[in-house]
Amino acid sequence: MSATKNSLLEKLENGKNVYGTCITSTGPMWPRAVKSAGLDFVFIDTEHIPLDRIELTLLCQMFKADGIVPIVRIPSPDPYRACQAIDGGATGIVMPYIESVAQVEDLVGAVKYRPLKGELLSAYIKGTKEMPESLKNYIETYNKGNICIANIESVPAMEKLDEILSVPGLDGVFIGPHDLSVSLGLAEQYDHPDFEAAVTTIIKKTRAHGLHIGIHFSLEPERQVKWMKEGANIVVHSIDIALFSQRLKHDLQVIKTAAGDIMVSGDNSQMVV
Numbered sequence: 001m002s003a004t005k006n007s008l009l010e011k012l013e014n015g016k017n018v019y020g021t022c023i024t025s026t027g028p029m030w031p032r033a034v035k036s037a038g039l040d041f042v043f044i045d046t047e048h049i050p051l052d053r054i055e056l057t058l059l060c061q062m063f064k065a066d067g068i069v070p071i072v073r074i075p076s077p078d079p080y081r082a083c084q085a086i087d088g089g090a091t092g093i094v095m096p097y098i099e100s101v102a103q104v105e106d107l108v109g110a111v112k113y114r115p116l117k118g119e120l121l122s123a124y125i126k127g128t129k130e131m132p133e134s135l136k137n138y139i140e141t142y143n144k145g146n147i148c149i150a151n152i153e154s155v156p157a158m159e160k161l162d163e164i165l166s167v168p169g170l171d172g173v174f175i176g177p178h179d180l181s182v183s184l185g186l187a188e189q190y191d192h193p194d195f196e197a198a199v200t201t202i203i204k205k206t207r208a209h210g211l212h213i214g215i216h217f218s219l220e221p222e223r224q225v226k227w228m229k230e231g232a233n234i235v236v237h238s239i240d241i242a243l244f245s246q247r248l249k250h251d252l253q254v255i256k257t258a259a260g261d262i263m264v265s266g267d268n269s270q271m272v273v
Contacts, residue, residue, distance in 0.1 A: 008041055008069040008091065009147055009171065012212045012233065020071070022216065022239035024049050026059060030240070031066040041069040043216065043236050046085075047076075047096050053084065060089030071147065073174075077103045079110035079117075086114065092147035094174050099156045101163050104148075108169035111148045113139055125169075147171050152202055153179035161202065165209040172212035172234060175202055190219070200230055207231045218242040 011018050020041035023030060034042055042063050046056060060070040071092035074081040082093045095107045109121045116124065116139065123129035131139070148169055153176030157164065165173070177190060177199070186192045199215065206213040214234025217223045224235050256262040 007067075008071075009145055011040065012172070017228065017233045017235065019235045019237070020069075021237050021243070022218075023059070023063075024051075025240055026051070026055050028062060031062045031068060034063070034068055035066045039068060041071050041092070043071050043073065043094075044090075045073045047073050053088065056085065056090075057088035060085075064089055064091075071149070073151065077106065079106040082107060082110035083114055086111065086146065091145060092149055092171075094149040094151055096151045096176070097153060097157075097179070098150040098164060099154060099160065101160070101167055104150055104164055104167040104170055107148050107150065108167060111146045112143050112169045114143055114146075149174050151176050153177075154183040156183075158198060158202065161205050162209075165206060165211060170211060172214070173202065173206045174234070174236065175199060175213070175215040177215055177217060190217075190223070199227065203227065203231045 008018055018040040020039050020043050021034070021037075022043040022045055023034070024045075042059075044051070044056065044059055051059070056072065060072070063070045069091045070089060071094060072085040072090040073094035073096055074085055075096070077095050077098065082095065085093055093107065093111050095103065098104060098107070105122075105125050109116070109125055113121055113124065120129070124131050148171045150164060150170060150173050152158065152161065152164070152173050164170075177195075178188065180198060181187055181189055181192075181195050184195060184198060186195050189195055203213055203215075212234055213232050214236045215224075215227050215232055216236040218238045221237060224232075224237050228235065253262060
């Protein structure tokens with residue numbers, strides 16, 4: 001088993017923080033750029049980003065070749081999609097909009113028990129049938145280092161959170177701040193006390209269950225620092241397109257201001273001339 005495959009889960013289990021960003025571009029130079037930034041993993045989102053299976057496989061293989069762990073969010077809570085992503089090279093799987101124990105069991109089955117499926121897999125997971133020792137050893141070796149992550153992003157998920165977090169084989173949680181804020185009736189109000197209370201509750205409960213947790217924000221890095229102080233140990237910071245856009249706007253503002261093409265008025269508003 002490669003060092004890359006094991007490194008992320010080992011770091012987390014040894015009490016270390018891990019750092020990553022979301023990548024949308026399929027350009028071959030991105031793995032080197034990510035590595036130079038000192039990141040541990042990339043978050044590849046196939047739920048909201050139009051990536052086909054071949055593109056996903058290329059991304060996973062490119063990042064793994066540079067020692068960066070690929071974590072893939074699949075489009076739906078579908079164990080077969082999870083298996084496809086792992087077959088393509090994903091090390092971690094994020095299953096979106098988890099709201100039930102059954103969905104987590106499907107996730108664990110796909111990520112930790114491959115290639116078992118169907119009734120036999122269900123019996124092994126539920127404990128109604130004992131797995132032969134030789135098969136157990138094979139399955140553990142075959143899936144060593146794979147990471148199961150549940151996306152918690154709704155009020156119903158929070159209401160069942162203790163049950164969800166108690167499923168054996170689940171490694172961690174990603175909080176989806178946008179969908180969670182909408183589910184709370186506080187769309188994009190990320191500084192609202194009720195939103196902050198919900199995030200704090202999810203973090204505290206997840207850590208109390210001995211699991212790992214991160215929250216994906218494309219806003220100020222200070223938000224990541226804030227939630228790390230509450231217990232988050234997986235940093236999923238921003239996305240390539242947002243970072244590019246933010247930096248480009250900043251740099252062009254500096255250039256245009258120096259060239260006299262942007263005038264700053266007394267009330268600090270800007271006017272292009």
